[in-house]
Amino acid sequence: MNLSATHDSLRFENPFVLASGPPTAARELIERGFAAGWAGAVTKTIRPDSMPMEDVSPRFYALRDGQGDVFGFENIELVSRRSTAYWMETIAGLKRGHPGKILIASIMGDSGRESWADLARRCEAAGADALELNFSCPHGMPERGVGAAIGQDAGITGRIAGWVRGATRLPVIVKLTPNVTDVRPIALAAIEAGANALAAINTVQCLAGVDLETLSPCPPVNGQSAFGGYSGAAIKPIGLRVVAQAAAATKAPIHGLGGIRTWKDAVEYMAVGATVVQVCTEVMIRGFGLVRGMVEGLAGYLKRKSLASPSDLTGAALGRLVSHEALxxxxxxxxxxxxxxxxxxxxxxxxxxxxxxxxxxxxxxxxxxxxxxxxxxxxxxxxxxxxxxxxxxxxxx
Ligand SMILES: Cc1cc2nc3c(=O)[nH]c(=O)nc-3n(C[C@H](O)[C@H](O)[C@H](O)COP(=O)(O)O)c2cc1C
Incomplete structure (x- = not known):
């Protein structure tokens, strides 16, 4: 069965894409992801070399169900520590070796136009297929005026999306934060400024626990912690809501993500408006191989429902989302x-x-x-x- 999905100039061999995060933090990881069957990858967010980046340890925390499976995951990890030179060489090498895969460069500039424009131009020159603008990291970066500090303000979102639009001909995807009162004006601002598509959601700001013996918030970094980003199965209901709202408000193509563990979760995201889906935490937990079950499961479902392609699913549930009054x-x-x-x-x-x-x-x-x-x-x-x-x-x- 043909599982391909398309938006703008991007043709994905199937709708399953590796999200920006640890599984896309290095060339050899992305290569193994491609070999396993992922149709594309979004690089770990690339930042200007002038932006200092030092991670803490530990930086993850997990909430488990009765069987010991992780259902909620907190991270306080920052964007990529690797240099722009590493990333430009990596993008070029990956595209040379895997021309049929879609490679999306996730970028985060500082608060100046030239820093975003420079990253955009360099990723385009290196051969990236598209850019994803990280306007949504909820920890570390907002304190410096970037990450979710951008995606929480429609004006700044539009301004920076416009800067990137002016610097590149590549499709531009704006990655939204769920940590807002209403995502719709922000999604609209991105599209009106020239972005081609949206990705939703980045992590949900959280404090996942407190150690009862030491009373340190978790994850404990020398007895202290900071608010982090929540991901994994627990955030799927928030992701579905945000994708449905963004789809209804903009009609733009959407990369749906947040808590996708199986093909069933992916179908739900497509039904509320996603064209393709991205996965991060479940890959961190179970490895790249999980894409095989996703491809098989989706193919079987489409066949059972007599649907010709994943695009037949996109937005199929949106007409049934009504006001509470109308129920x-x-x-x-x-x-x-x-x-x-x-x-x-x-x-x-x-x-x-x-x-x-x-x-x-x-x-x-x-x-x-x-x-x-x-x-x-x-x-x-x-x-x-x-x-x-x-x-x-x-x-x-
Ligand atoms: C450890 C970790 C690191 C992440 N780093 C990035 C990043 O550098 N850039 C970005 O846009 N999103 C980053 N994310 C967010 C994911 O791409 C994704 O939006 C979020 O985790 C929700 O999807 P999931 O439930 O499939 O993980 C990171 C997530 C995790 C768990």
């Missing part, structure tokens, strides 16, 4: 025991309904019963059921 009050759903054999009689549904719901569910005589007269159809019982025994069934009233 039906005639529609109701009630809980139903769909898999009685799976029920562990744990009682979570009954406890939740008793103390967080309407006291409609009871666990009696080793079975769960629902008093339909009391049930309000809120769905709390089915949402807390750990085994999938309970589900919601539609009823029209």
């Amino acid at each position: 039906s009050r005639e529609y109701r759903a009630i809980p139903e025991m769909v898999a009685p054999a799976a029920c562990r009689l744990c009682g979570r549904c009954a406890a939740a309904c008793r103390d967080g719901g309407y006291h409609a569910l009871r666990l009696e005589n080793r079975s769960v019963s629902c008093d339909a007269a009391k049930c309000d159809g809120c769905s709390l019982c089915a949402r807390v059921c750990p085994s999938g025994a309970l589900a919601m069934r539609a009823v029209i009233i």
Whole structure:
């Protein structure tokens, strides 16, 4: 099946792209990513040599579920420490060796026009296929007036996107921050200034934990820490919301990212407006090979749904996103025991309904019963059921 995806002059062999971050921090990493099957890569953000960059240790922190899998990830890492000379040589070498792959240079200048224009021109001359403007790193960089400090202000976003537009003929992608009250005016400012596309989201500003013994915030750097960027599965709901809002506001092509672990997450991003998707944290956790399952899973899904290409998915769910006011009050759903054999009689549904719901569910005589007269159809019982025994069934009233 043809999984290719296109926007502007960029043709991706499939819609899976490595996001800017540790897996794209060096030439040999990007090469291994390409060999594994990723259609493209966004370099770790390149900054001017005049901008000092020194990382701290440790700089990561993970939140895990009951199985030990990471569902939320904090980092306080900065942009690339490598020189611009390294990156220009790397871009040229990667394009020579992999002409069919899409190589996007992520750049971050300082607060002056020439610094952005110079990086843009040099990446274009080196052979990059597109530029991604990092207006969105939430830690370290905003203190210097760049990163999310740019993407939190529509005026500055438009001004700098315009500077880059004036310096290059390459497609320009503006990477948005979710750390704003309303992303729509910022997305619009980027597109009106001449950006071709958007990428959303960068990490969500966070404080992922505090060590109970030392009372140091985490990750602890000699007993201290700083607010960081949250990524991984936990941020997908925020990413989907931002992509849907940006898609509706601008109609621009979007690179969707934030918490993508499987092809299913990718399909969700496409359904709310993404043309391609990017992945960072899951690659850090599981390695480049996960793209194979993504390609197979997406191909199988498109076939099952009789869709010809990923572009048929782009924005397919957007028409169903309405105002809360417009949602039906005639529609109701009630809980139903769909898999009685799976029920562990744990009682979570009954406890939740008793103390967080309407006291409609009871666990009696080793079975769960629902008093339909009391049930309000809120769905709390089915949402807390750990085994999938309970589900919601539609009823029209
Ligand atoms: C350790 C780490 C370093 C990152 N460095 C960059 C960076 O240099 N430039 C950038 O635009 N985004 C950077 N990101 C953000 C990711 O590209 C991505 O936007 C974010 O992590 C959400 O996607 P994910 O949940 O797939 O990781 C970084 C993320 C992580 C976890």
